[in-house]
Amino acid sequence: MTKDYEVAVIGGGLLGSAIAWGLGRLGQRVAVLDEGDITKRASRANFALVWVQSKGLGMPAYTGWTVRGSKAWPKLAAELREQTGLDLALQQNGGFHLTLGDAEYEARTNLVARMHNQTGATDYKMEMLPAAEVKKMLPLIGPEVSGGSFCPFDGHVNSLRTFRAFHTGMKQLGVDYLPERPVTAIAREGDEFKLATPQGELRAAKVVLAAGNANQTLAPMVGLSAPMGPTRGQIVVTERTMPFLPHPLTTIRQTDEGTVMIGDSKEDELDDRVQNHPINAVMADRAQRMFPHLSRLNVIRSWSGIRVMPTDGFPIYDQSETHRGAFVACCHSGVTLAANHAFDIARMVKQGALEAELVDAFSARRFNSESGASGSGYY
Structure with missing residues (x-):
């Protein structure tokens, strides 16, 4: 060397x-x-x-x-x-952060307003949509979905x-x-x-x-x-299913291969050899409340990983x-x-x-x- x-x-x-x-x-x-x-x-x-x-x-x-x-x-x-x-499977047609119930919708609305009202903020066209508007873009949402924020710049890749x-x-x-x-x-x-x-x-x-x-x-x-x-995060992956999620979510996305990834956790733990199964249960519960279709799918793998966090x-x-x-x-x-x-x-x-x-x-x-x-x- x-x-x-x-x-x-x-x-x-x-x-x-x-x-x-x-x-x-x-x-x-x-x-x-x-x-x-x-x-x-x-x-x-x-x-x-x-x-x-x-x-x-x-x-x-x-x-x-x-x-x-x-x-x-x-x-x-x-x-x-x-x-x-290599095709990176870039899909960039906008993404959602969905809310369950009126309280979450109100909290998200307040966050969007704070983002827009920041001095020097870049306009990235994030807007709140009620459930009826969300359903036009995500037809399979469940009855508990109260709406959510949408940003046209969001997307995902492989x-x-x-x-x-x-x-x-x-x-x-x-x-x-x-x-x-x-x-x-x-x-x-x-x-x-x-x-x-x-x-x-x-x-x-x-x-x-x-x-x-x-x-x-x-x-x-x-x-x-x-x-x-550094923090630990957990991810759950389901079996392949029909295309049903044309826009990625903050916590749920359907990959180009048809599987569904679910992930929304943050723990002050540095051991990635184990998982906190109650956290997986909460993530899976919220996911199927947003999309009841997910309740019919099998989980094929899950893991935890250490994320970089300034x-x-x-x-x-x-x-x-x-x-x-x-x-x-x-x-x-x-x-x-x-x-x-x-x-x-x-x-x-x-x-x-x-x-x-x-x-x-x-x-x-x-x-x-x-x-x-x-x-x-x-x-």
Whole structure:
């Protein structure tokens, strides 16, 4: 491992592979250092949504960032399909957050109003629809559905195929993927970084920390900060069924293969080897109340996964003032923001600096005067 690289990306999950693919696309010599499949990948716990609604309460810049990512997704899907031949099954015809009963509908209506009333908020056309209007778009909703919010920018993809496409594309672009290479130390020496791994040392002119929850440990090595609060989420998958869900929901989506994914949980637990079955029961109960058709289906698998969560819920993008050429990227919306990471973050890393507007909004310096605002969703 003596080859020099222009950029070393630490982390080969959805975030790191998107950035690495973007850098390879720009002609950079890139190495991806990854713990490999033994790591607790957040990619295993994502819900595959390209999601805009509800994003950014307390941070309007995040709303704009997600809208930007949503609009760029068709370009990303087209480029990856042309390069790799893999269809990412992007469906982007709008999504719902459904409510059960009048109290939930009122609470959601108040949230939508707060989102729209934020100073500097991006107009992303989220609106509340009563049950009668929802039923025109989702005919199989149950009688308890009182309505919900709809956003035309929302959609979903096949996230496993997206992950595969990034790795296939990286290889074709000459990016070196180095699995089972956890980084134990980073040091700046002259005009390059020295990255220590159990298999030896690697040198690169720049380094991007995209290692999920491990960024919390890696960031201080290059004068950065990545305050994280990882959480556990659970997902349930049913057997294949007839097409019945033409729009994805925050908590339910029908995949391109016909199965139905159900997921809406957040626990302060870091053990992904077990599941909290009462939580699965609550998720399944709400899902079948929204769509009675689901009560006839068998559950074929379920699992839990550890998700990446900055402590206030919003992304962190930063560059080091003491270790020039070091960058950090943290987010829990790796699917939604994949196009931004592939096209925008990669471009900025190649140029050697993040755009000031991005740093002003998403630098970890905000935690020095944290307001307690919170992000939303795991997409």
